[in-house]
Amino acid sequence: MKKRILALMLTAALTVSLAAGCGSGGDGGSKSDGDDITLTFLDKHPEEEYKGYFEDAIADFEEANPGVHIEYENISDQAIKEKLAVLASGGDLPDIFFAWGGECLNRFSRAGRLLDLTPYMDEDSEWRDSFLPSFLSSSVLDDKNYAVPYRSSVxxxxxxxxxxxxxxxxxxxxxxxxxxxxxxxxxxxxxxxxxxxxxxxxxxxxxxxxxxxxxxxxxxxxxxxxxxxxxxxxxxxxxxxxxxxxxxxxxxxxxxxxxxxxxxxxxxxxxxxxxxxxxxxxxxxxxxxxxxxxxxxxxxxxxxxxxxxxxxxxxxGGSENYAISAECENPDMAVKFLKFMTEKEQAMKQTTETGLPNAVIGGITEDNAGKMIADAYVTAEDYTAIAExxxxxxxxxxxxxxxxxxxxxxxxxxxxxxxxxxxxxxxxxxxxxx
Amino acid sequence: MRKKNQKTIGIYLLPAMLMVIVILYLPIFINLYESFFKWGAMSTKHTFVGIDNYVKMFQDEIFYVAIKNNLIFTVMSVVCQIGISLIIASVLESKFMRKSQNFFRTIYFIPSLLMVTVVGITCKMIVSPSIGVLNPMLERIGVDVSHIDLLGTASTATYTIAAMSQWQYIGYTVILFIVAIQNIPEDLYEAADIDGASAVKKFMYITLPEIKDTILINTIITVTGSIREYDEVFVTTNGGPGHATETLATYLYKVGFRNDQMGYASALAFFIFIVTFIIGLLQMKGYNLDEQN
Amino acid sequence: MKKKILHVIAYVLFILFTVIIILPLIWMAVTGFKTNQEMFLAPFSLPEQWVWQNYVDAWNQGIGIYLKNSVVITVMATALSTFVSCLAAYPLARLNFKSKKVWVYLILGGLMLAPQSSVISLFKMVKIAGLYDTQTSLVLIDAAFRIPFATFLIMTFYKSISYSLDESAYIDGATTWQIFCKIIVPLSKPIIASCAIVSFRAVWNELMFANIMLQSTAKKTVPVGLMNFQGMTTTNWTLVVASMVIASLPLVIAFLALQRQFVRGLTAGSVKG
Known part of the structure; x- marks a missing residue:
């Protein structure tokens, strides 16, 4: 009998919420509640060997920025393609999200769905110059920067x-x-x-x-x-x-x-x-x-x-990147978070702890990436161009x-x-x- | 029927119909509308193109490959999950099998409880020509296996996936048939026994007519399931080699989510719905709605 | 004598089929004890060393939480769909009214819908309803997709129940509701149970909606959680197999426990034959 009551309640919930919801419309990803800021972050590193690092990094950022909360969602790279497509079509991209480079990013950039990071990089040219140029370039469209690389590979x-x-x-x-x-x-x-x-x-x-x-x-x-x-x-x-x-x-x-x-x-x-x-x-x-x-x-x-x-x-080769949604209500804080994640020290920590090669200049060393990868990155300096x-x-x-x-x-x-x-x-x- | 029953009927039907209409049908009609536009999830453009998407569909070679593959799935599924299942179920229900019925039907049912992914991995490993066990086994019985690559060859891949699907689901319809057969009054069989009818005769003249509705339902479920076929293909070949194993549903999914041609995907979706609906209606001819003794 | 031979042949065929079913199942369970390397280099030999690690890892990497979520969602969706289907099937099977055909076709049409085609529209609806990232949305959607099948199956069964039973109940002054609760439902227990297990299995393994409609890690279901073990280039396949074996166990156990409810064994009440 309990089951039946439960079931009836659920059906009622559907009807009521559909009726009520029609008026309310969709709400954006980020919410400002007084001084508190919440940012949503969709990433693709749920594997055991990776996720600890990202969770720790987020915790460190939150600690350094009181009042900022990052809602972290982490799904597999098989699942994230559909997820991003569906979220995009629903008009509701996460504030910060993972994307591969090239056309994967460009289709968002072209549709005006991404925050243009160029002004932030103009203001802080050190940030722009810290990345390996060939990996940063994969997120550039019409001379504008739309994302930053955090992982690289050739x-x-x-x-x-x-x-x-x-x-x-x-x-x-x-x-x-x-x-x-x-x-x-x-x-x-x-x-x-x-x-x-x-x-x-x-x-x-x-x-x-x-x-x-x-x-x-x-x-x-x-x-x-x-x-x-x-x-x-x-x-x-x-x-x-x-x-x-x-x-x-x-x-x-x-x-x-x-x-x-x-x-x-x-x-x-x-x-x-x-x-x-x-x-x-x-x-x-x-x-x-x-x-x-x-x-x-x-x-x-x-x-x-x-x-x-x-x-x-x-x-x-190519990079994996983080981008910020154009609809993000707290772009400054989101940029601050990306800066934090791609800071040399943090990037090197990423490589040490997860083995994911970072994309900052001088970020790959024998200490954090092992001899083979470090050597391979030295060899890669012979190349001046990366084909995505x-x-x-x-x-x-x-x-x-x-x-x-x-x-x-x-x-x-x-x-x-x-x-x-x-x-x-x-x-x-x-x-x-x- | 008494008048007040109209209201009662409404109460019984309301929750199910509400859910079905809102959650199943509304999206389909949204789809119909969307299928007249060219649009993608990523872009903001939404251009009206009339019936272009449907025209494109009928000119699309892969679309016909997909239909052919859906037919292969349908035929194989009906033969195995209706024909063979029915025979298995009625033999299991024969008196001489009753004692071991529980054992067999349980074993046969277990695969249908597994996730398709793990079944797919297993199937790939078994038929792999480089590391599998099937080819060496065939070789031992004298088959030339040098050109047998079941999942990697366009001409055999669809049949292999369909066979895997039968392995997984045959036990499922067996159980449904057993439930139906058990519902046949035992005295019908007793009377037939007195008349000295053979097992085959009893099957033809008692079992089949008595479970006609279940057969019909299982057929509808199997056929519509085959036309919606997605999971098994996705976890084994994902439509390859080339597009050889593409089904309507996998193709629709790729077109929509990978190619970002949502308008075209909507047209495909609506087509699948219409086709299956018509097939369903035709099958329903055999189903007597107002049967009442 | 001829009969005996036929019986033996039948047994042989059934046992052969059993072997075909069981061998891959054994392979799955054994593969969970191997290393990734062994799986690809010697997929069909026994592991050199039986490692429990995959099963332990699978459990530690959150299968526990996923199982809990999956149980909640599956039980609710199954209960909901089975219950509303029991209700809806009643007038469709046992009462006469004009618009009946329309409703039957509506249910039938629902069987045909490919979920892949509805996902974008449904996502938009769920957002509008404010149900995004709630288990309610998933329960409702999963349940709705099970209703056509369940209603159809139950309806067919209802029709096979003798009509003289409700006639006499009417004469005794029973209401439709009483007939439904006291006569129809109790008699239909086997079909309701088989319906429930079939829906249970479908909802349990459902991946696409669970991936799209839920966002929080804490709400993920088993199939979505298992996707996390499969990266494009980083998959530990034996871990995947082990976790899928674990994920299937609750279903197999539930089925073994429940099956006597809906398939008659050699139990009381059925020994007529």
């Missing part, structure tokens, strides 16, 4: 030192040497490259890097912009073809579409492959699984016929088309047909964004 080839030693291989520095390494491993009955594409995103690391090698910067930027994307440069075709050639040569092994990243990286760590393409943010996995001495990294050689204007100086992750720097429609068609490409679809799909998607997106 791509490298990793190799298993024992496999290389067993096969008497040298670390390759050019594309031809790279191909030679693959051939030698293949001749030794080993699959050269650890690659699994059942989740579809792994091809984007390859093609994103090759696009950056083949296509001039200005052309690429125009194509990655949803309003003007065409993808007609022949470099895009060559880039796709390069990936398909690697696959056709058998360097990836069989059944690439049913293996996934998790499987192949475990297998790489166990010595089943010679090479894997991975980002510095994942180095800690290999250090844990193999030890610092068992693997090495090297810069990604560009295909020998690649002649984009940034071919020597660019690497794929391809799946994040273009419109979602283009990215999904790329991924789906490339997956078919690994199963026989031609590079021309794949590019046609991408061009069609880009055209559709451009029409929608006119």
């Amino acid at each position: 791509l490298y080839w990793l190799y298993n030192k024992k496999v290389f030693a067993d096969n008497k291989l040298e670390v390759p520095t050019t594309w031809d040497e790279f191909v030679e390494v693959c051939d030698t491993l293949k001749a030794a009955d080993m699959t050269p490259i650890a690659f699994g594409n059942s989740d579809q995103w792994y091809t984007m690391w390859y093609v994103g890097q090759f696009n950056a090698n083949y296509v001039d910067q200005a052309v690429r930027m125009a194509d990655y912009n949803p309003a003007s994307g065409e993808f007609t440069d022949e470099g895009y075709l060559k880039s796709i073809q390069t990936l398909l050639d690697i696959n056709d040569a058998g360097y990836f092994g069989d059944n690439v579409n049913s293996k996934d990243y998790y499987q192949v990286r475990e297998e790489f760590a166990a010595g089943k492959y010679g090479l894997i393409l991975d980002a510095t943010s994942q180095f800690s996995f290999y250090t844990d699984a193999m030890g610092d001495d068992a693997y090495g990294y090297f810069k990604i050689p560009h295909p020998s016929d690649a002649a984009g204007d940034e071919v020597e100086s660019i690497v794929t 992750w391809l799946d994040q720097c273009v419109d979602g429609n283009v990215a999904n088309t790329y991924m789906a068609s490339l997956q078919e490409g690994l199963d026989g679809k031609s590079a021309e047909d794949i590019l046609k799909d991408v061009q069609a998607a880009a055209k559709e997106v451009a029409e929608a964004n006119e």
Whole structure:
């Protein structure tokens, strides 16, 4: 009987609240209650190894700023995409929130949903200058800053030192040497490259890097912009073809579409492959699984016929950022919080405690990030440009088309047909964004 | 019926109907309205485009792939979750099985209680050609497995996912059928026994007609479930390879949330609703609303 | 004799099917005891060392709180949907009135709705109603999506109850409500129970609405909580499997405990055959 009463009450609650709610309208994220300030903060680090650090940092900030409360919500990166889309469509973004760089951020910036941070950075140029410039630039649209990076990553080839030693291989520095390494491993009955594409995103690391090698910067930027994307440069075709050639040569092994990243990286760590393409943010996995001495990294050689204007100086990578909603009622306090989170000392603490590489100049040291990552960041200084992750720097429609068609490409679809799909998607997106 | 009953009927119906109309139908009609616009969650633009989204839908190749896949799910689900389930349920209800019925039906039901994610992970591991167990098993019985990659090949992936779904849900409809069969008065069977009817005859002439409504309901549930198919695809291939395993619901979700084409997604959503509703109505022809003895 | 052989064949088939069902279940449970490395390098061998750590970690990382939230939401949504469905099914099955067809179709139509298509509109409605980040919103939505199924199932069962029972009750002067409470509902216990368990399972595993409608970490349900174990590049899969095994246990136990309520075993009252 109790159940029934409860149920009846709930139904009544629905009716009443719907009726009552219609008049009240939505309320914004932040509330000022007297002197007290509440900021909402949506983040994506719920994993046990990360969340403690963020909670502590928030507590420290609140302690230093009495009367400020930060409502922290932390959900997984799988769930946050939908969550942000739904929140945005409901007109109710959190005051401070996580976003990947490139188009992920730009679509908010373009729609006027983000607080322009430029005035704050003009006022405090030290803040602007503290970031690694190539990572800060991923959140710039029309010369305005819309977010700040707190985490950074770049791509490298990793190799298993024992496999290389067993096969008497040298670390390759050019594309031809790279191909030679693959051939030698293949001749030794080993699959050269650890690659699994059942989740579809792994091809984007390859093609994103090759696009950056083949296509001039200005052309690429125009194509990655949803309003003007065409993808007609022949470099895009060559880039796709390069990936398909690697696959056709058998360097990836069989059944690439049913293996996934998790499987192949475990297998790489166990010595089943010679090479894997991975980002510095994942180095800690290999250090844990193999030890610092068992693997090495090297810069990604560009295909020998690649002649984009940034071919020597660019690497794929990206930042993860925090942005502030344009509707935030206490922008000054929100900016203050971001400054606190990206302060060098705090950023270094982030790297020490969580292993997430920060994005401030001089923020990565052997002490806080370990030898491999620290070295990799020194090596990265050779690069002057960062190509944002391809799946994040273009419109979602283009990215999904790329991924789906490339997956078919690994199963026989031609590079021309794949590019046609991408061009069609880009055209559709451009029409929608006119 | 007496007059005052009109009011009584209202009281019985009100809570359920209120919830269904407000929570289930209102959004669908909001969708219908939204499907005439081009809009995205992120942008503030909301452009009226008439029936463009519907035109686009019928020109979209992936849309037809999705329909084909939904049909595969539907056919496989009806065959397994109605046909085979019904046979399993009636055999379990036979006298010689009664003692072990509890054991079997419990085991068969357990998979349906699991989260789809964990079932998906398990399925991926089992059929994986590189680390799975299925291919080695097939090899042992003499099948050439060098080209068998069930989830990684466009032509087999949908069937594999559908098969996984049957593994999970067959026991669920078995239980529903058992409940229905148990509700058949025992004396019908006793009379048939006296006449010396065979088990098959009893099944055809007593069981089937008596549980006709349950069969109908289970069919409607299975068919509509197949047309809304989402979870199993999402956790195994997420529509891949390419778009080979895309269903209407996964496609709708991608179009809306990943591509941010909410207007087009609304059109797809409304289409799914209309199609399933019509199928439901057709199936309802067999359902006698005013049956009263 | 022929019959005997058929019986044996039936048993063999059923046992074979049982094996097909059970083996993957065992794999899931065993995988929870492995390390991530073992899962990918030797997925089908027994773990070298049986580690409880995944199960312990899964529990420590908040499954406890998530379980509590999930229990609250699932029990409330199941009770609500089952109760209103019991009510609604009554006139639809046992009374005659003009607009009946309309209501039946309305319920039927509800079965067809893909939740993915409603999520944005529902989110806006929930915001307007001021129910965002409340468990009430989730309970109402989850319950509403279960109503069509429950009503349909219960309605069919009501129809199979002999009409002479209410006739004689009418003659004795009973009201509709009394007939409903004293005759119909008690007789329908098996179907109500099976309805409840089916709804329970659906609500328990529901992910999308739980992710969208709730914001506070303290209110998260099990499926949303489990999503937190799956990052794009940081997933500890054996932990995921272990936590899903833990998350499914309450359902399996509830089912084992409850099933005799709705499926007749060899219990009293059913030994006619």
